[in-house]
Amino acid sequence: MQQQRIVYDDTTVRRFIFAAVVFGIVGMAVGALVASQLAWWQANLGIPYLTYSRLRPLHTNAVIFAFVGNMMFAGVYYSTQRLLKARMASDVLSNIHFWGWQLIIVAAAISLPLGITTSKEYAELEWPIDLAITVIWVVFAINFFWTLAKRNEKNLYVAIWFYIATIITVAVLHIVNSLALPLDGLKSYSVFSGVQDALVQWWYGHNAVAFFLTTPILGIMYYFLPKAAERPVYSYRLSIIHFWALVFIYIWAGPHHLLYTALPDWAQSLGMVFSVMLWAPSWGGMLNGLLTLKGAWHKLRDDPVLKFFIAGVTFYGMATFEGPLLSIKTVSGLAHYTDWIVGHVHGGALGWNGFMAAGMFYWLVPRLYGTKLYSPRSADAHFWLGTVGILLYIVSMWISGINQGLMWRATHADGTLLYPNFVETLLAIRPMYIVRFVGGSMYLVGFCMMAWNLWKTARAGKAVDGETTVVVEDTPAPVPTATTTPAPGWVQVVTGRPLVFAIAILTVTMFLGWAKPVRALVLMGAIVALGELAWIVTRKDREAGRPSWFALIEGRPLAFTVLTLVAILIGGVAELLPTILIQQAVPAHGEAQKPYSPLELQGRDLYVREGCYTCHSQMIRPFVAETQRYGDVSRAEEFIYDHPFQWGSKRTGPDLHRVGGRYPNLWHYTHMMDPRATSPGSNMPPYPWLAENRIRVKDAPKKLSLMRKLGVPYTNTDVDSAEARQKSQGEAIAADLATQGVQVAWDSEMVALVAYLQRLGRGPQEVPPPEVAPTASAAGVQGGGR
Incomplete structure (x- = not known):
C-alpha cells in the first residue's frame, strides 16, 4: 500500500462559475427587456434585431444553456472529482469543453437576433452550431467517463447517477431532434414534418427540461445540500427509487405539451398518464432533500446558503406538482397557450435552478478562494429580493393565464363569443405584464448583488485547488480461481x-x-x-x-450507464417509432395538402426568421369557442409538408391556422407596418423593414429541390419554374396592393410573407383573384393581430 496525493482541477470550476454568473445576468437582462416589450410595445425600439420575437429565443437559450449549463458544469466538475477521489482525466479536454461551450453561447447570441433559427423551441440553433454542441458534449462525456474509469472510490454516489443520466440522455435527445438537411451554412429544414415533428420536438423539449434543468441539478442537490447542512442524505433507499423512477417515467411525458392537438389520442393519453405518475418520484426527491436538513433547521436563520437550497428544493416541489396538474387534459384545455405556462416554467427556472445556483455559488466561491463570504448580509438581502421577485412573477402569470383561458372560452347565453376581439384579452392582462416586469427586475437586481458579493469574496482571497490523499494498492488483486467465489x-x-x-x-x-x-x-x-x-x-x-441487485451495478459504471440508456430508450422508442407511420396513413388528397408555392415557402421562412411562432399558434383545438373564433379544427393531414411544424406554444396573438383568405392583402400589409392601425390595443411591434428588404429570388429552386429530398412531392417542372412562378405570384399581390395606393416591390419580404399568410388553412394561392378578396370591414370582426 502507498499513499497518493491528488490535486483537483478547480481552475475549470472557477471558470464555469464566472461564465454562469456573467451569462446569467445577460440572460435575465434580456428577459427583463422582453417582459417590458409585452407591456410597452415601444420597447422593441423599431430595430429588427431587438424585437420580442427575436429576443425571446435568445433569452431562453441564454438562461438554459449559458446560465444553468455553466452552473451545472461547475457543480459536476467540482463534485465528481471529490466523489471519485480523482482529478478529471484530462485537463486538455476540460479546457476544450469550457472554451468550446462559451463559443457556442456567443454563436447563439449572434445568430438568434439575426433571425437565424430553426424555430424549434429550446433547439433554435442552426445546424453548424448543433454540430458544435454535439462535439463539445462528446468531449465532456469522454472526460467524465474516463474519470470514472480511473476513480479511486469503488461505489458511485447518488450525484454521479444523475450526472450519468444527464450525459447520455441529452446526447440522445439532441441528436434525434436536430436531424435536418442543410440548405446552406445558415439554414436547414427538419427531416421530420407536421405531427411527427411536433412529437419529436416536445419529446426533446420536455426532456431538455427534465435532463438538462432537473437531473443534473438533483445531482448537485444530493452533493451540496448535505455538505452545506453537514448532514447525510436522509434516505439512500429513497434516492435509489427517486432516480430509477424519474429516469424511466420522465421520458414518456413529452406529449402532454400537445393535448387536444392533431397528435394521435394514444400519444396524448400516454403523455398525460406518465406525467401524472411523475408526481411520486419528483416529490420523493424533494422530500429526500428537505428531510436531509432534519436537525439543521436552526442554521437557516444565519446561513444564506441553506436558505437558497431550501427555497430551491421547495420551488422544485411546486414546479413538479404544477407540471403533472397542467398535463391533465381538462386543466390543459384551459391553461395551454396562456401565461400560466410561462409562470410555471419560470417557477422552475428562477426558483429551482436559480436558487440552487445561488446557494452553490455562495458555498463554493469562498472555498475556491480560501476565504469567507464577503457579505452574508448582502446574500440574505439577495434571497429575500429574489423570493419576492419570483412570487410576483409567478402569481401575476397565474392570474394572467387563467384570465386568458376564461376570456377565450367565454360565451353569451346564445353561444356566441363574449370577447370576439382577441385584443380585449391583452388589454385585460396588461397590468399583470407590468407586475411581471417588476418581479423579474427584482430578481435580476438580486442576481447582480450576488455577482458583486462573489467578486469581492474572490478578491479577498486567493485561488486554491482542493486536494486529497488516497491509498493505492502496490500489487493487483488476486485472479479468481475455480476454488474462489467469482465476483458478481x-x-x-x-x-x-x-x-x-x-x-x-x-x-x-x-x-x-x-x-x-x-x-x-x-x-x-x-x-x-x-x-x-x-x-x-x-x-x-x-x-x-x-447482495442487492443495485449493489451489483453501483460499482460498475458501464452496466449502470447501459441500463440507464435502456430505461430512457424504452419510452422514446415506444412513442416515436409509431409516428413514422403517421404520414403514410394520412390520406393524400385535399387542397390544404398541396405543397407550398415557391413564394409561399419563401414567406414561411420569413415567418420563422421573425419569430412569429413565439406569439402565434397554428393549431385550432376541438373547442366550440376556438372553432367560432378561428375556424375548423386543425387536422393532422394539413401539416404533412411543414418542415418544421409551426404549431406554437403561446398565444400572445390569435391563432393563424385559418387566417388565409380572411383578410385582404392590404390588411396584412397595414398590420405589419402598424399593428395598431388594424388592431387597436395590440402589443405587436411594427415590421417596416419587410417592405424594404428583398427576398433571395435565386433560392427558390434550391428550397424546392431540398424539400423534395424530404418527401414533399415537387416535380422537376416545379423546381425549374420556381423563379417564374415566384415572380408571377409576387406581381399579382403587388398589383393588388397598388390598386389601393400601396407601392411595394413584388420581390419584397412583405409580399412573400403576405403570400404565406394568405395560404394558411387553404390551398396554394398563386393566382389570387382580387375581385373576390374580402373587404377590410368584413375582416374586422375577428380583431386579428396581437
Whole structure:
C-alpha cells in the first residue's frame, strides 16, 4: 500500500462559475427587456434585431444553456472529482469543453437576433452550431467517463447517477431532434414534418427540461445540500427509487405539451398518464432533500446558503406538482397557450435552478478562494429580493393565464363569443405584464448583488485547488480461481430479479395508453401486484444475506450507464417509432395538402426568421369557442409538408391556422407596418423593414429541390419554374396592393410573407383573384393581430 496525493482541477470550476454568473445576468437582462416589450410595445425600439420575437429565443437559450449549463458544469466538475477521489482525466479536454461551450453561447447570441433559427423551441440553433454542441458534449462525456474509469472510490454516489443520466440522455435527445438537411451554412429544414415533428420536438423539449434543468441539478442537490447542512442524505433507499423512477417515467411525458392537438389520442393519453405518475418520484426527491436538513433547521436563520437550497428544493416541489396538474387534459384545455405556462416554467427556472445556483455559488466561491463570504448580509438581502421577485412573477402569470383561458372560452347565453376581439384579452392582462416586469427586475437586481458579493469574496482571497490523499494498492488483486467465489458480473446484473420484475412492470405499463377504462384498471392492478411481489422477493433475498441487485451495478459504471440508456430508450422508442407511420396513413388528397408555392415557402421562412411562432399558434383545438373564433379544427393531414411544424406554444396573438383568405392583402400589409392601425390595443411591434428588404429570388429552386429530398412531392417542372412562378405570384399581390395606393416591390419580404399568410388553412394561392378578396370591414370582426 502507498499513499497518493491528488490535486483537483478547480481552475475549470472557477471558470464555469464566472461564465454562469456573467451569462446569467445577460440572460435575465434580456428577459427583463422582453417582459417590458409585452407591456410597452415601444420597447422593441423599431430595430429588427431587438424585437420580442427575436429576443425571446435568445433569452431562453441564454438562461438554459449559458446560465444553468455553466452552473451545472461547475457543480459536476467540482463534485465528481471529490466523489471519485480523482482529478478529471484530462485537463486538455476540460479546457476544450469550457472554451468550446462559451463559443457556442456567443454563436447563439449572434445568430438568434439575426433571425437565424430553426424555430424549434429550446433547439433554435442552426445546424453548424448543433454540430458544435454535439462535439463539445462528446468531449465532456469522454472526460467524465474516463474519470470514472480511473476513480479511486469503488461505489458511485447518488450525484454521479444523475450526472450519468444527464450525459447520455441529452446526447440522445439532441441528436434525434436536430436531424435536418442543410440548405446552406445558415439554414436547414427538419427531416421530420407536421405531427411527427411536433412529437419529436416536445419529446426533446420536455426532456431538455427534465435532463438538462432537473437531473443534473438533483445531482448537485444530493452533493451540496448535505455538505452545506453537514448532514447525510436522509434516505439512500429513497434516492435509489427517486432516480430509477424519474429516469424511466420522465421520458414518456413529452406529449402532454400537445393535448387536444392533431397528435394521435394514444400519444396524448400516454403523455398525460406518465406525467401524472411523475408526481411520486419528483416529490420523493424533494422530500429526500428537505428531510436531509432534519436537525439543521436552526442554521437557516444565519446561513444564506441553506436558505437558497431550501427555497430551491421547495420551488422544485411546486414546479413538479404544477407540471403533472397542467398535463391533465381538462386543466390543459384551459391553461395551454396562456401565461400560466410561462409562470410555471419560470417557477422552475428562477426558483429551482436559480436558487440552487445561488446557494452553490455562495458555498463554493469562498472555498475556491480560501476565504469567507464577503457579505452574508448582502446574500440574505439577495434571497429575500429574489423570493419576492419570483412570487410576483409567478402569481401575476397565474392570474394572467387563467384570465386568458376564461376570456377565450367565454360565451353569451346564445353561444356566441363574449370577447370576439382577441385584443380585449391583452388589454385585460396588461397590468399583470407590468407586475411581471417588476418581479423579474427584482430578481435580476438580486442576481447582480450576488455577482458583486462573489467578486469581492474572490478578491479577498486567493485561488486554491482542493486536494486529497488516497491509498493505492502496490500489487493487483488476486485472479479468481475455480476454488474462489467469482465476483458478481454481467450475468447477475442482467438476470437480477429486480430487473426481471422491472421489465414485466414496464411491459404492462406500456399498454396503459391504449387501454379502455376497465382494462386500464386491470392493468394498474397487475402493476401493483407485480410491485408487491418484487418487494416480497427482495425482502427475502435481504434476509438470506444476498447482495442487492443495485449493489451489483453501483460499482460498475458501464452496466449502470447501459441500463440507464435502456430505461430512457424504452419510452422514446415506444412513442416515436409509431409516428413514422403517421404520414403514410394520412390520406393524400385535399387542397390544404398541396405543397407550398415557391413564394409561399419563401414567406414561411420569413415567418420563422421573425419569430412569429413565439406569439402565434397554428393549431385550432376541438373547442366550440376556438372553432367560432378561428375556424375548423386543425387536422393532422394539413401539416404533412411543414418542415418544421409551426404549431406554437403561446398565444400572445390569435391563432393563424385559418387566417388565409380572411383578410385582404392590404390588411396584412397595414398590420405589419402598424399593428395598431388594424388592431387597436395590440402589443405587436411594427415590421417596416419587410417592405424594404428583398427576398433571395435565386433560392427558390434550391428550397424546392431540398424539400423534395424530404418527401414533399415537387416535380422537376416545379423546381425549374420556381423563379417564374415566384415572380408571377409576387406581381399579382403587388398589383393588388397598388390598386389601393400601396407601392411595394413584388420581390419584397412583405409580399412573400403576405403570400404565406394568405395560404394558411387553404390551398396554394398563386393566382389570387382580387375581385373576390374580402373587404377590410368584413375582416374586422375577428380583431386579428396581437
